[in-house]
Amino acid sequence: MITRQTALFGGCFQYVQFYKTQTATPTVGNIAFWQTDTSYVVTSDEPTGVSDIAGIIVSATTKGNYGFIQIDGKVTVNFRATVTKATPAIGDLVLAAAAGAGVDNAKADVLADATSITSVQFRHVLGIAVVAPVGGTGTAVRLGAGVGQRMNF
DSSP states (O other), X not given: OOEEOSOOOSEEEEEEEEOTTOSSOOOTTSEEEEEETTTTEEESSOOSSSOOEEEEEOEEOXXXXXXXXXXXXXXXXXXXXXXXXXXXXXTOEEEEOOTTOGGGTTOEEOOXXXXXXXXXXXXXXXXXXXXXXXXXXXXXXXXXXXXXXXXXX
């Protein structure tokens, strides 16, 4: 049985297989990373270094089974417990939290306004906040560059 998040917004979805031996449990609202993009296998285990973001998980799916991720449009994304920016706002750039962040694995973050974005951080961009992000919750994000290997900006 596949279950999904409470509200799905308009967008583009992709049917993928969730990697059978991943450590993390695929959680609705978390980031999915490509395990093997040629055979459409994703994982919830965030890789170190360059994260190859596949999309956002929108169906609670058992490891090894098939389910859906969202790769374009507005989607609810889970944010790390404490967002880096002191006062996140609508329109802020949303990125994957730093790899190896423990409980923040496969979660999103917003950097402080004064932070200069590096090319490594740009590869972690998810999109733009549609609602002001709140740490430890799911918040609406319009997916953009970095997701699904496309550039929307």
